[in-house]
Amino acid sequence: MSEGPLIEAEGLRKVFGNPAGGEVVAVDSLSLTVGSGEVYGLLGPNGAGKTTTLRCIAGLTTPTEGIVRIDGLDPAAEPLEARQRIGFLAAGAGLPPRHRGGEVLRFFAALYGLDDSQTEAAIERATEVFDLRELLDKPTDSLSTGQKQRLNLARATLHSPPALLLDEATSGLDPLVARRVRLGVRHLADEGHGVLFSTHIMSEAEAVCDRVGIVHAGRLVAEGTPEELCSATNAPDLESAFVALVGE
Numbered sequence: 001m002s003e004g005p006l007i008e009a010e011g012l013r014k015v016f017g018n019p020a021g022g023e024v025v026a027v028d029s030l031s032l033t034v035g036s037g038e039v040y041g042l043l044g045p046n047g048a049g050k051t052t053t054l055r056c057i058a059g060l061t062t063p064t065e066g067i068v069r070i071d072g073l074d075p076a077a078e079p080l081e082a083r084q085r086i087g088f089l090a091a092g093a094g095l096p097p098r099h100r101g102g103e104v105l106r107f108f109a110a111l112y113g114l115d116d117s118q119t120e121a122a123i124e125r126a127t128e129v130f131d132l133r134e135l136l137d138k139p140t141d142s143l144s145t146g147q148k149q150r151l152n153l154a155r156a157t158l159h160s161p162p163a164l165l166l167d168e169a170t171s172g173l174d175p176l177v178a179r180r181v182r183l184g185v186r187h188l189a190d191e192g193h194g195v196l197f198s199t200h201i202m203s204e205a206e207a208v209c210d211r212v213g214i215v216h217a218g219r220l221v222a223e224g225t226p227e228e229l230c231s232a233t234n235a236p237d238l239e240s241a242f243v244a245l246v247g248e
Contacts, residue, residue, distance in 0.1 A: 004072055006194030007057060009036035010015075014052050014218075019139045026052040027063070028218040034163070034194040037187060041209035042198040043242065049218040051091060054165045057196065058088045058120035059173050071162045084112075087161040095140040099122040101151050102136035105158060111221040112159035119158075128156035130184045146177030153184060157193075164188060164195045170204060182208045202239035212238070216246040 014027040027049045034040040042050050055061040057068050059075040059082065068075055075082035095104055102123065109119040127133055130150040135143060143151065149169065157164060166185065170178040186208055190194050201204055205212050206226045213223040222229055222245050226238045235241035 005033035005035050005069070006071050007040075007165075008032075008069040008071075009057055010067040012053065012056055012068070013064050014049075014056055015063065015064045023212070025218055030066075030215070030218070030220045032196075032213050032220065032223070034196050036192050036194055037189055038211065039189045039195045039197055039209045041205040041212040042196060042215060043200065043202070043205055043212050044198075044215035045200060045246070047175050048215045050200075050215055051167055052218075053215070054088070054167050054196065054198055055090075059083055059085055060088075071192075078084065081235050084159070084161050087156040087164045089152055089156045089164075089166045089169055091171060091229050095143075095148055095151060095155075097139075097141050099140055100137055101132065101140065101143070104140060104151065105136075105155055108155040109158050114159060114244070122158045122160070123154075126158060129157075130154050131180055146173045146180075149173060149177070149181060150184070153181065157188060160193075162193060165195050166195065166197045168200075170199070170200055170201070175237070178204070201236070202242055206238045214242060214245050221245055 008013055008029050010028040012027050016026055018024050030053060042053065044050050045155040052061065056063045059079060070087045073082040077232055105123050106119055109122055116120060130153055132150060132154055135147055140148065153169065153179040170181050173181065182204065185195055185197060197209065201238045212229065213220050229241045230238060233241040235244055
């Protein structure tokens with residue numbers, strides 16, 4: 001790992017063409033950094049630009065302007081090396097059907113270039129972090145939404161990438177499963193990973209994030225620890241601070 005931020009965006013801007021004419025600015029001059037051992041929450045209402053930001057940082061969408069660095073690497077100049085350092089979980093990510101959980105993990109381990117011994121060690125580690133023991137021999141078609149999400153998190157982190165990009169990782173999960181996911185994310189950060197974690201659930205951000213950035217209409221309008229944002233807006237909690245910063 002580099003000594004600098006594991007995830008860095010500087011002046012990020014993404015403009016899409018509008019079929020009706022004109023342009024839509026999805027991300028507007030956004031800058032942020034995520035360090036080793038840190039969970040950074042990217043907060044905002046639906047349509048604020050969170051997913052586009054993560055996709056630009058992950059290299060899945062080319063930004064119109066701006067610079068991205070992953071563990072010190074420029075994905076535009078070194079795309080393969082940078083992507084090897086990323087674990088990305090998209091909102092609503094699916095799993096291969098009619099395969100058992102262990103088969104799915106071994107398939108992705110092969111894609112990441114892990115050898116047999118590395119694969120088994122990685123699966124054992126992921127099994128402990130995300131409580132997967134009962135899922136390894138079950139077909140993915142038979143899994144609940146929460147079980148699928150835990151398996152998705154495991155496959156995204158099998159290669160132990162320095163940078164983790166998680167888009168709405170607990171969306172649609174019941175409280176117990178969401179808590180299990182948050183604990184897994186916190187565990188990964190405590191191991192030294194840098195985690196960029198998008199959500200619109202304020203209580204979740206307070207529970208798991210070291211710092212948060214609030215995005216509104218594609219712009220980063222505030223950044224700091226939950227306590228700092230509450231203090232700056234004289235709010236009793238992060239949800240009230242969020243409303244004060246972006247409006248009803």
